[in-house]
Amino acid sequence: MIVYLNGQYIPRQRASIDVDDRGFLFADGVYEVIHSYEGHLFQMDAHLQRLEHGLRSLRIAVGDVQAVGEVSERLIAENGLTSGEATVYIQITRGSAPRTHRFPPAGTPPTVYAATQEVIPQRDQAEEGIAVILVPDPRWARCDIKSVALLPNVLARQRAIEAGAADAIFVRDGVALEGTSSNFFGVFNGQVVTAPKTNYILSGITREVVIELCAKIGVSVHETPILEHQLGEAEELFLTSTILEIRPIVRVNGQPVGTGVPGSMTRRIQQAFRDLVSDLSGG
Numbered sequence: 001m002i003v004y005l006n007g008q009y010i011p012r013q014r015a016s017i018d019v020d021d022r023g024f025l026f027a028d029g030v031y032e033v034i035h036s037y038e039g040h041l042f043q044m045d046a047h048l049q050r051l052e053h054g055l056r057s058l059r060i061a062v063g064d065v066q067a068v069g070e071v072s073e074r075l076i077a078e079n080g081l082t083s084g085e086a087t088v089y090i091q092i093t094r095g096s097a098p099r100t101h102r103f104p105p106a107g108t109p110p111t112v113y114a115a116t117q118e119v120i121p122q123r124d125q126a127e128e129g130i131a132v133i134l135v136p137d138p139r140w141a142r143c144d145i146k147s148v149a150l151l152p153n154v155l156a157r158q159r160a161i162e163a164g165a166a167d168a169i170f171v172r173d174g175v176a177l178e179g180t181s182s183n184f185f186g187v188f189n190g191q192v193v194t195a196p197k198t199n200y201i202l203s204g205i206t207r208e209v210v211i212e213l214c215a216k217i218g219v220s221v222h223e224t225p226i227l228e229h230q231l232g233e234a235e236e237l238f239l240t241s242t243i244l245e246i247r248p249i250v251r252v253n254g255q256p257v258g259t260g261v262p263g264s265m266t267r268r269i270q271q272a273f274r275d276l277v278s279d280l281s282g283g
């Protein structure tokens, strides 16, 4: 496995990060995950734009964010992942400097790391759907930044697993916002609903693709809050993310969603997504 670290392509075993790296000490950095289908990096421009948004918000100066796209493509090729599915993980931190809360001296280079991983698609979960639990959202008010500070997400995911579910949905002020690493959609009265883009959710690339696909297949989407107390009336629920794509939810806190099996709207959107991916990747 070849990874990229600060300008070099090196074997994974040789990659090491300084213990003074601010990513390690303060979770002072951002990340991205891009899905590669047959060597085609899906929605790469949108991922790089979001990365730029995060870096700008955190005031981490990276000369050429676009170059990260070339790094991603080269890693897919170097690791023999141009067929099948894989992900590229990119992490950029404020760099390495003796520990103090204030920013390091000007000119301290950011740490730029990227690695690939083969994806084994979880067809059973995509077909049968998953169970989720609802958890209170303890996160900060800048969830729009794809920060590496993921402790609330880690704790919520673990709580879900220990409750026999696959994921947790964060609920803030009575609004069901998003999953621990995914956006959250519902179908009410035949119409698709998802939380609006605010500072309380991550603006998912897959969320955006799904909204566009719905327009294409003639389904209305409302970007309005999904209230926790309305969840019992949902005909369908699903999650979206780069890794999960479109994942039906069939149980919430042990209660069946709709008929308790993935619904026809979710199926249509899954199919439209697969068609799009296969068109783009020439499959």
Ligand SMILES: Cc1ncc(COP(=O)(O)O)c(C=O)c1O
Residues within 6 Å of the ligand: 178, 179, 180, 181, 182, 183, 201, 202, 203, 204, 205, 206, 207, 240, 241, 242, 243
């Ligand atoms: C909290 C959160 N929301 C939503 C998403 C989905 O974003 P995307 O579709 O860009 O993968 C993620 C992805 O990791 C996430 O961590």
